[in-house]
Amino acid sequence: MARPRPGGGAFAPTPHPLPAMTSGVRAGGWGHAGRAVQGPPPPLPFLFVVLVAAPGTRAEGYQTCPTVQPNMLNVHLLPHTHDDVGWVKTVGQYYYGVYNNLQHAGVQYILDSVISALRAEPSRRFVYVEMAFFSRWWHQQTNATQQAVRELVRQGRLEFANGGWVMNDEAATHYGAIVDQMTLGLRFLQDTFGDDGRPRVAWHIDPFGHSREQASLFAQMSFDGIFLGCVDYQDKELREKKQEMELVWRASASLQPPTADLFTGVLPNVYDPPRYLCWDRLCDDKPVVDDPSSPEHNTKGLVDYFLNLAATQHQSYRTNHIVMTMGSDFHYENADMWFKNLDKLIRLVNAQQQAKGSRVHVLYSTPACYLWELNKANLTWYLGTLGGWGSGPATSPAGRPSSAMRGSQEVCKQLEALAGPAANVGPYGSGDSALLEEAMAVLQHHDAITGTSRQLVAEDYARRLAAGWGRCKVLLSNVLARLSGSQEAFSICPELNISVCPLSQTSARFQVAIYNPLARKVDRMVRLPVSAGAFLVKDPSGHAVPSDVLLLPQPEGQKPRPELLFSASVPALGFSIYSVAQVFPEKPKVHRARPSPEKSGSFVIHNEFIRAMFSHETGLLTQIEVTDQKLMLPVNQTFFWYNANTGVLQNDQPSGAYIFSPDGMQPLPVNSSAQIRLLKTPLVQEVHQNFSAWCSQVVRLYCGQRHLELEWTVGPIPVDDKWGKEVISRFDTPLDTKGYFYTDSNGREILKRRRNYRPTWNLTQTEPVAGNYYPVNTRIYITDGKKQLTVLTDRCQGGSSLQDGSLELMVHRRLLKDDRRGLGEPLLEKKSWVRGRHLVLLDAVGKAAAGHRLLAEKEALAPQVVLAPGRATRYHPGATLRKQFSGLRRALPPSVHLLTLAHWGPDKLLLRLEHQFARGEDSGRNLSSPVTLDLLNLFSTFTITHLQETTLVANQSRASASRLKWTPNTGPVPLPSVPPLDSTTITLQPMEIRTFVASVQWKEDVWVLRNAPFPA
Structure with a gap:
């Protein structure tokens, strides 16, 4: 989020010290509080201690850091730019600097200017983050420029922090997508600069809140620490008073410490420069005028102000090192302006003031070098956690895809890996997964997946996804043709979710190929729109399978829509073809x-x-019973909407993309009852509920299914009454939940939430609704200790429990006002409607964990349905048609998930396996126990000839990777030993992810066509 910057100003003749800016975080939403001027603090006594490096710490990667003064207060200036990968402008518009009337920003000029400025003065340093921009710029440079940049990186004067393709959001992102986008960016750096370019520090200065799982992932990526910008203002104020702005974050309850321990620093000024010290072309602050003869001479006031500022900031931090971020959104397009003034500031403070007895030393630095000095302090650090969320990004589904697109990406990568070199070229052209991988990485940006970009930018994200998916569809068709031996043109119906598929609706005969990306067999109900009539469905063995043709209700005046329904069984990591x-x-x-x-x-x-059970009077769900567990729970589910605050009254905060600000606590019902229609067949029973012209739902129960499926359709939300609306689906039960509810963290570990409570400070709740909303990536549940009601989502949504026994999820929003956070437009797309699914489970406590985690996995990676005409033409006269295939010789156990199987290079694949249960999560089926796997002959299309274990993002060998050691205040933590890799046998502990680069040899006999040429 690019924040509007307050106007600049000149220095008063008498220095006016200011505290570091407090991040403008309202309880429940991020905001810009501004910078209040306070009176000067009392004189501060400085206590300087010579600090030595902790025994056993290493300086690898830190050898190029600048010299500090051990007996002074060292102020580390961090020149940096924060370049949003899409926000008010598209990615391309930001890079090239077009449409500067929308926002002045041109990333190519920033990088040009910075490199020139760094080469001009050896003491200067700079920090860069977003590889989506840097990689584009890099490939446009001459060999001479590239060589000069390599030298700057080698010298440590151009430092990469974070290094992901983007700076991803932490609320709406799935952990698998986070790992993928970080892997993409860090691989570019490793391939381009080697270890010189490997970031040591994670840098999440702009995401609108911070998740425990994100910190855990960064630790497993072998980062030495992380620096954050946005934290809740109440949390920050307390940390400043207690000197806990820097701490060790223990980010997993399952992984053995310090595996998921991450040193965490909260920056003093979010990520902006201190007030009056912004020297970018986008700022209005007065430059340093060091000519004593000039009437604009201002060095005394500036230096006195800076020294007071440093003293004030030093009060909130524990060492004789503090940090100041010198940069902001799209700064340094004219890097000389920044560096020339910083050069003067450094010279004035160090040369002149130290001669007068000042104990402040200013230097150009980087996040890694600042972290290194903190590590050398050899202190014990507070062991704790961080949290807090911007409620708007957690509740805005606009522009946010369901998990289906991530599932499609995994299908594409897996088939590319299973097929090897044969995947990329075939009868349908050239295809690959690279373009979709980049598009999905861009989508994880904190102004993309959150829905906090302008509409024109959201459309550009969609265009990128479509282009990437187009390449993947070609790859998928080539591989399916190879593996099945059929010459049919396999195609995907992109609008199956709204029951549109021209091939199935116009063909009297066709084939349905269903690919399962999970490493275990899946049974799935397949629904396809068809023409009127009856249909015979046969499985891969030629046996007829039960099927139904359903006539679904339509709006008045339209004919009922026929759909074909049948049950399919698909092997692990493979496909089944039904006719x-x-x-x-x-x-x-x-x-x-x-x-x-x-x-x-x-x-x-x-x-x-x-x-x-449903009420005839209202048409609403009233009760759920699980017959084999003898469980019964009254459950009332319907839709409500919050009246969005429009900010008309003074000091009112409008609801918008960044801020969820309802006008009052009590939402209004969309309707107190629903018109219903009932559909019952041997395979499915459905209740079609129509609440209004813009809100409807199908409550569905398939045979053999242990959950209810609620498919809801909302929009376009009417606003003719001049009320913006924020629509929720709410479940009310009599469960005595005592103020607690539970949500997932980025789709992995479960976190316990408590209403009107924060674990690290005494909350003053100013937003009773928004302040209790949390991101729900895959699931939320409530329990009374005996019964548990769980709702799974198909995309990230904001969720909460505002009353005991109640659970709600935000499904859609349409707003009339911008929330004054810089976006400049409201969430007011006229044609915006959303269709999604909630899966509802009722379980006895103790039996719930396995069910909801495995079902969430099946939903996140649902089978890919591909259609082809029904002629079944052989690829080659000697080819044998194959209607079923598995990429595995044996399915993986339920507690193990194949997180990644992807092409990594000639004869190399990237393989990630994870234990997907937390420690103690499932005792009934023993799914939380360690699991040992033998990878030898596990895959059917290739043989693993060599395994090298790496860090999570595959940019270091795990055996040689090391991290800085930190001592928490609970006592030293010994480093866990790296388990030996015994041939191809591995053991996974609860919540552990292990990553390997596998050298492989593909098996020729797996291909139906062997080496037969493709038909012309």
């Missing part, structure tokens, strides 16, 4: 949704495990 043919029986059986015949009391949909 579908239209038949003409004498009495075709078609199932039509009809009104419920009774008008009072209740009615039920059920299968062998679940009974769901």
Whole structure:
């Protein structure tokens, strides 16, 4: 988020000291509080202690850091730029510097200018972060410029912090997507600069809150520490008083410390320069005028102000080192302006003031060099946690895809890996996963997946995804043709989620290929729009499978829509091909949704495990019963909307993309009842609920299923009444939850939440609704200790429990006002409507963990459905048609997830395996126990000839990787030993991810066509 900057000013003749800026974080939402001028503090006594390096620490990667003065207060100036990968302008517009009337920003000029300025003066340093921009700039440079940049990197004067493709959001992102985008950026740095370019420090200065799982992932990526910008203002004020702005964050309850321990520093000024010290072309502050004869001469006031500023800031930090960020959004387009004034400031403070007895030393530095000095202090550090969220980004689904796109990316990468070199070229052209990988990486940016970019930027993100998916579809078609031996043109219907697929709707005969990206068998109900009539469905063995044709209700005046439904079984990491043919029986059986015949009391949909009861009077869900566990829970579910604050009254905060600010605590019902239609077949029972012209839902229960599926459709939200609306789905139960509820952290570990509470400070709750909202990436639940109600989501949504026994999720928003956080437009897209799914489970406590975690995995990586005409033409006269295939010779156990299988280079694949259960999470099925796997002959299309274990992001060998050691105030923590790699046998501990670069040899006999040429 690029923040509007307050106007600059000149220095008063008498220095006016200011405290470091407090981040403008409202409880429940991020804001810009501004910088209040306070009176000068009392004189500060400086206590300087000579600090020595801790025994056993190493300086690898820190040898180029500048010299500090051990008996002085060292002020580390960090020249940097924060370059949003899309926000008010598109990625390309930001890079090239076009449409500066929207926002003045041109990244190519920033990098040109910075490199020139660094080469002009050897003492200068600079920090760069976003590889989506830097890699583009790098490939446009001459060999001479590239060589000069390599030398700057080698000298440590150009430092890469973080190094991901983008600076990803921490709320709406899935942990797998975080790992992927970081891997992409860090691999570019490793390939380009080797270890000289490897970042030592994570740098998350602008995401709108911070998750425990993100910190855990950074630790496993072998970062030595992280620096944060945005934290809750109440949290920050307390940390400043207690000198806990720097701490050791223990980010996992399952991984053995210090595996997920991460040194964490909170920056004093978010990421902006101190007030009056901004010397970018985007700022209005007065430059340093060091000519004594000039009437604009201002050095005495400036230096006195700077020294007081340093003294004030020093009060909140524990060592004789403090940091000041010198840069902000898209700064340094004219780097000479910044560096010339910083050069003067450094000279004035060091040369002149030290001669007068000053104990302040100023230097150009970098995040890693500052961290190194903190490590050498040999202190014990507070062991704790951080948190807090911007409520708007956690509740805005606009521009945020469901998990389906990430699942499609995994399908593409897996098939590319399974097929080897044969995947990229085939009868349908050249395809690969690279373009989609970059598009998905860009989408993880904290102004992309959050929905906090302008509409034109969201459309550019969608264009990038479409282009990447186009390349993947070609790859997918080539590989399926190779593996199946069929010459048919496999194609994907991108609008299946809204029941549109021209091939199935116009063909009397077609094939359905279903690819399963999970490493275990999956049974899945397949729904396809078809023409009217009856259909015969056969499995890969040629046996008929049960199927239904459903006539689904449509808006008044439209014909019912027929859909074909059948159950499919797909092997691990493989596909099954089903054939579908239209038949003409004498009495075709078609199932039509009809009104419920009774008008009072209740009615039920059920299968062998679940009974769901609905009220005839209201049409709403009223009760769920799990028959085999003898569990029953009254559950009332319907839709409400919060009236969005429009900021009309003085000091009111409008609700917008960044801020969820409802006007009052009590939401209004979309409707107190729903019109209903009932559909029952041997395979499925459904209740179609229509709440209004813009809000409807299907409550669905498939045979053999242990959960209810709620498919909701919301929008376009009407605003003719001049009320912005923030729509929720709410579940009300009598469970006595005592103020607690539970949400996932980026799709992995579960965190316990407590209403109106923060674990690290006494909360003054100013936002009783928004202040209790948290990001829900895959699941949220409530429990009374005996029963547990869990709701799984198909995308990140904001969620909460505002009353005991109640659970709610934000599904859509349409707002009339901008929230004054710099975006400059409201969430007011006229045609915006959203369709999504909630999966609802009722379990006895102790039996819930396995169910909701494994189901969340199945939803996040749902099978990919691909269609082809039904001619089944052989690829080659000698080819054998194959209708079922698995990339594994044996399925993985339920507690193990194949997180990554991807092309890594000639004869190399990237392999990540994870234990997906937390320690003690599932005792009933023993799924939280360590698991040992033998990878020898595990895959069917290739043989692993050599394994090298790496860090999580595959940019270092795990055996040679090391991190700075930090001592928490609970006592020293011994480093865990790296488990030996015994051939291809590995053991996974709870929540552990292990990453390998595998040398492989593909097996020729797996291909149906062997070396036969593709047909012309």
